[in-house]
Amino acid sequence: MIRGLDHVAIAVRDFDAAVDGYRRLLGREPELEPRDGANRAWFHLANMALEVIAPSGAGPAGDRVAARLDFGGEGVWIAAFQVDDVAAAGQLLSRRGLDVEPVASVARVKAAGLDFVLTPGRIGAELSPVIGAEAASVPSLDHIVVHTPNPDRALGLYGAKFGLDLRLDRANEQWGARQLFFRCGGAVFEVGASLKAPVTDEPDRWGGLAWRVIDPEAARARMAAAGFNVSAVRKGRKPGTSTFTVRDAPAGVPTIMIQQTPQMEAA
Numbered sequence: 001m002i003r004g005l006d007h008v009a010i011a012v013r014d015f016d017a018a019v020d021g022y023r024r025l026l027g028r029e030p031e032l033e034p035r036d037g038a039n040r041a042w043f044h045l046a047n048m049a050l051e052v053i054a055p056s057g058a059g060p061a062g063d064r065v066a067a068r069l070d071f072g073g074e075g076v077w078i079a080a081f082q083v084d085d086v087a088a089a090g091q092l093l094s095r096r097g098l099d100v101e102p103v104a105s106v107a108r109v110k111a112a113g114l115d116f117v118l119t120p121g122r123i124g125a126e127l128s129p130v131i132g133a134e135a136a137s138v139p140s141l142d143h144i145v146v147h148t149p150n151p152d153r154a155l156g157l158y159g160a161k162f163g164l165d166l167r168l169d170r171a172n173e174q175w176g177a178r179q180l181f182f183r184c185g186g187a188v189f190e191v192g193a194s195l196k197a198p199v200t201d202e203p204d205r206w207g208g209l210a211w212r213v214i215d216p217e218a219a220r221a222r223m224a225a226a227g228f229n230v231s232a233v234r235k236g237r238k239p240g241t242s243t244f245t246v247r248d249a250p251a252g253v254p255t256i257m258i259q260q261t262p263q264m265e266a267a
Helices: 015-026 060-072 086-095 151-161 216-225 262-266
Strands: 002-011 031-035 038-044 049-055 075-083 099-103 106-111 114-119 140-147 165-172 177-184 187-194 205-212 242-246 255-259
Touching (some): 002 114, 002 140, 002 187, 015 038, 015 049, 049 060, 075 086, 075 205, 086 106, 151 165, 151 177, 151 187, 216 242
Parallel strands (some): 002 049, 075 114, 140 187, 205 255
Antiparallel strands (some): 038 049, 099 106, 106 114, 140 205, 165 177, 177 187, 242 255
């Protein structure tokens, strides 16, 4: 049913500052799209898009993002999934017990306290133009993170109801975490749960974004020169990976950069 992750929306108050921040972070020029009471900037990457959105006046989109900012503040707001048939996918999810609202050509879905969208996809979207060297830019997303207080509920929701492809269910006592990795097209939908906290029925919450880079040293140097507070490049937890942390990403989104080998990306 779900072909992949279409885009991630980040709600912000200061649109110009956030767009400039993600322009410097990703090393790409955005496409601006003001409509329905909201300002949007689209960063189109190889396997998904990042949407930066802020209210700009009266209109349905502006009202929704303003309500989100009042309720939850800035940060990751929506994950949008690509589907072949929005109406059919929405009907199926509704029959599976999810809260689905058809709106024009998409459907909004609320699940475990989070907001999702079903969409036919970014038809005709081209990769956002790179600024400087391609090897130092961000070409794609590696994974998006969700934190859950109830991993078995997450298995039922993201696996059985949404139908995402569960590739790994791993508990690591040393890290104090259980991690569920779902394949979602060209990216990974990662769900993490604490092994030290009791299981509850509290809502899930968005975690951070992990972006892929080609040359981690070049990407780190570019981001540091652009004013970001970045860690040193280090070996990742997954063998064969290199990673570094961006400590002050726009809108306070927890952000890391990862270099994967071609074999790992295909796994």
